[in-house]
Amino acid sequence: MLARGERTGYDIAAAMRRPVSYFWTAGHSQIHPELQKLLAGGLVVYETRHGPGPQDKKVYRLTPEGSGALREWVTTPPRERPERDELVLKTYASWLADPPLLKRLFADQLALHEARLAEYEREEGLFGEPPRPGDPKFGNYATLRCGLGYERHRAEWCRWMVAQLSDSL
Amino acid sequence: MLARGERTGYDIAAAMRRPVSYFWTAGHSQIHPELQKLLAGGLVVYETRHGPGPQDKKVYRLTPEGSGALREWVTTPPRERPERDELVLKTYASWLADPPLLKRLFADQLALHEARLAEYEREEGLFGEPPRPGDPKFGNYATLRCGLGYERHRAEWCRWMVAQLSDSL
DNA sequence: ACTGGCATGTAAAGCGTTACATGATTTT
DNA sequence: AAAATCATGTAACGCTTTACATGCCAGT
Known part of the structure; x- marks a missing residue:
């Protein structure tokens, strides 16, 4: 975020109430100590x-130095995909749950993803011409596209789950 | 995993070398203390x-009691979606990276997702008739479907990124 | 002789969340 | 008068990872 311009810890925390890049969060109690570390490191x-x-x-x-470190970090391969998804883990043990409760769980999740999808689609509309790589806005646009794809995949899976559970009742 | 039958800590750790339900991992050093806690709790x-x-x-x-606690846990809503994805965060700052390096990063990720997708599709073939909810195997099948959807979405997004970066070079 | 599988643990360090702590100014 | 915004921090707790620690047996 600092690469996009100067900011206070408060500014960063405020922006992070909605996840940055749609897939990262932090609270102010994490941000302030982190800024102190970056300061100590001269970044x-x-x-x-x-x-x-x-x-x-x-x-x-x-x-x-900070700009250089960030630049290098961007192209170093990330650790493996986020392998922690509570809903999927619950699904793994779903055969022993109460079917109507389970159906409701997935219906609620579906509604949540559909709401988020609608919001993201609205945000997508706000970009006129899609930004090109090299433009800071490309970061915003590309991560939004990832969010859109994720929500679509998720909504579809939840819809399938609800259908499965409806059939079996 | 214990709901599916009795196991040792070692068995659980061995099975977890590949993520359970495609979206959860744990090492043996986390499993043994956890089993002790469950034991102390009578689960x-x-x-x-x-x-x-x-x-x-x-x-x-x-x-x-353990079975009952699990049963209840399954239908309690999970904490919000996994909002931590290092690759997407990197993408957010991607405008200051070296374009060829960046393109390679996404090409590598794409290959990774395609490989996983192929593997999952093979696994899907091993199920003949899709299991119905109520069957423990339904958990395996439903989580596999989630994994398939996730890998497809991810691969597509990476492919789009590579295309964007190719155009701009 | 070495590697890999079986089998169980503890310790240290890092990361993240929640709660604690303070306090002025502006808006309702 | 109360609530929200601005503004910065610390402390406690919990989860996760990595490293430390041991030791037999089977196969190469």
Whole structure:
């Protein structure tokens, strides 16, 4: 986020109330210590400014070293895919659950994914011309596309589950 | 896993080298303490038996209380979707990366997802008649379907990314 | 002689969440 | 008068990973 411009810890936390890139979250209690670590490592610096709040704010920005480290991090392969999905794990043991309760669980999840999908589609509409790689906005657009694909896949799977459970009742 | 039959900690760890339900992992150093907690809570019991190894093995099985707790857990709504995906986060900052390196990152990821997809499709073929809910095998089948959908969505997104990066070079 | 499978654990460190802690200004 | 926004932190707890620790037996 700092690569997109200077920000306070508060700004970052506020933006993260909705997951950055649709797939990452952090609370302010994680952000402030993390900024201190980056500062100690010389990857960011800050400037103190007065703001509407009671405390002076610390406006952080990336140093050239920070920018370089980020640049390198981007192209190092990530650890394996997120292998922790509670709903899928529950599904694994679903044969011993109460079928109507189970059906409701998946119907609720389906509604949730459909709502998110509608919201993402609205956001997609806000981009006129799709941004090209090299533009910071490309990051926003590409992650949104991932979110869209994810929600579609998820909604479809939940719909299939509901259908399976309906048949068996 | 214990709901499917009695097992030792070693058995569970061995099965978890590949994620259970395609979306959950654990190492033996997490499994053994966890079994001790379940034991203390009366959710499992074990029987000591001789095996090929040097130590006697502890064969665990669910108690009625354990089975009941699991049954309840299955239908309690999970915490929100897994919002932590390193590759997507990298994508968010991808505009400052070296384009050829970035393209390679996604090409590698694509290959990985395609390989997994092929493997899952093979596994799908091993089920003849799809199991019905109520059958323990339904858990295996339903989670496999989720894995298939996930890999398809992921592969498609990676393919799109590679295409975007090819155009811009 | 070495590798891999069987078999169970503990310890340390890192990461993440929730709760604790303070306090001014602006809006309702 | 109360609630929301701005603003920064620390502490406690829980989960996960990695490393440490042991040791027999079977196959190559």
